[in-house]
Amino acid sequence: MVSTQAPILATRDLGLDIGGARIVADVSLEVAEGELVGIIGPNGAGKTTLFNLLSGTIRPTTGTVELDGEDVTHQPPHRRTQAGLGRTFQVSSVFPLLPVGENVRLAAEARIGGSLSIVRRAARFAPALDRASTALERVGLADRALWPAGMLSHGDKRKLEIAMLLAADPRVILLDEPMAGVSVEDVDGLVEVIRSVHEEEGRTVLMVEHRMEVVVGLAQRIAVMHHGSLLAFDTPERVMADETVQTAYLGEPL
Numbered sequence: 001m002v003s004t005q006a007p008i009l010a011t012r013d014l015g016l017d018i019g020g021a022r023i024v025a026d027v028s029l030e031v032a033e034g035e036l037v038g039i040i041g042p043n044g045a046g047k048t049t050l051f052n053l054l055s056g057t058i059r060p061t062t063g064t065v066e067l068d069g070e071d072v073t074h075q076p077p078h079r080r081t082q083a084g085l086g087r088t089f090q091v092s093s094v095f096p097l098l099p100v101g102e103n104v105r106l107a108a109e110a111r112i113g114g115s116l117s118i119v120r121r122a123a124r125f126a127p128a129l130d131r132a133s134t135a136l137e138r139v140g141l142a143d144r145a146l147w148p149a150g151m152l153s154h155g156d157k158r159k160l161e162i163a164m165l166l167a168a169d170p171r172v173i174l175l176d177e178p179m180a181g182v183s184v185e186d187v188d189g190l191v192e193v194i195r196s197v198h199e200e201e202g203r204t205v206l207m208v209e210h211r212m213e214v215v216v217g218l219a220q221r222i223a224v225m226h227h228g229s230l231l232a233f234d235t236p237e238r239v240m241a242d243e244t245v246q247t248a249y250l251g252e253p254l
Contacts, residue, residue: 006069008033008204009085009172014053014063016228023049025228026063033171036198036205038219038236040212042249045225047208048090051174054206055087056080067172081111086170088161090177096150100141100160103149104132108167128167135166138201139193155186159193166197173197175207179214187214194218216240224248 007030016024024046031037039047052058054065056077064073067083075083094103108131136142139159144152149160158178165173178194179187191214198205198218209215215222215236222239224231226248232239239245 005033007031007066008068009054009206010066011054012064012066014050014065015061016049016053016058017061023228024053024060027225027228027230028063029223029230029233031172031204031206033204034198034202036194036207036218036220038215038222039206039208039225040210040215040222041225041231046228047225048176049228050225051087051176051206051208055085055174081168081170084169084171085174086165086168086172087174088158088165088176088178090180092154092157092161092181094149094157094160094164097148099145100147100149100152101132101136101145103160104135104163104167105129107164108132108135111168131167131169132163135163138166138196139163140189153183153186155182155190158182158186158190162193162197166201170203172204172206175205175209177208177210179209179211187211191218 009031011027011029014024014027027050039050041047049058053060056075060073064071066072067080067085070083072080072083105125105128108128109125112127136145139162141156141159141163149157152160175194178190182190194205195218197203219236221234222236223233224239224245231248232242232245
């Protein structure tokens with residue numbers, strides 16, 4: 001059930017202009033702690049740009065971003081990470097030559113502090129190793145901890161990225177097209193990992209995703225972006241039945 005408390009993540013009239021063009025236009029939304037929100041829209045609708053604004057890789061032209069009631073609009077990405085915001089990207093971002101477990105251990109070390117060394121004695125990294133072990137168990141990769149990350153399937157690399165996020169213990173997770181490039185055979189397993197992270201761990205999740213069956217199956221609410229604006233923000237059932245939303249998708253039923 002969605003919390004009735006103050007939103008853990010909110011935007012107020014968030015906008016971005018580049019070269020005179022409006023890329024994101026006055027987006028205001030509130031996400032409750034523990035909620036899973038899907039973000040959909042046609043190509044070029046501003047979905048990834050919205051994530052860039054939320055995570056701090058781009059500064060907005062107008063409006064604000066609030067994380068747990070604090071205005072983080074002008075904070076850099078690493079400050080937002082420290083405040084509990086984690087993000088994956090469309091392109092897989094693991095260290096392919098390092099073992100799976102070491103990828104996650106380094107993510108944990110970055111969060112709790114340390115040298116990020118890959119050569120010091122493992123005993124010195126007990127807290128980070130514990131976090132890494134727990135995160136790998138959560139995503140189902142514990143038995144592959146010693147594999148080079150580059151040997152994983154694309155779907156398992158996505159799971160590894162989620163494990164790396166979990167090791168940093170974020171309160172809010174932004175997943176940018178987690179199913180992109182994932183084989184049909186791997187989709188169900190990745191969906192269950194995301195469902196588990198949301199339902200069993202209570203993490204707040206925002207997910208940009210093009211596979212509608214995935215979004216509808218996971219999201220409690222769906223935000224629809226179109227030409228940089230927030231076209232709708234409601235339950236999956238109401239969004240799918242919205243004629244304005246269907247028109248935004250070239251008249252095709254959703």
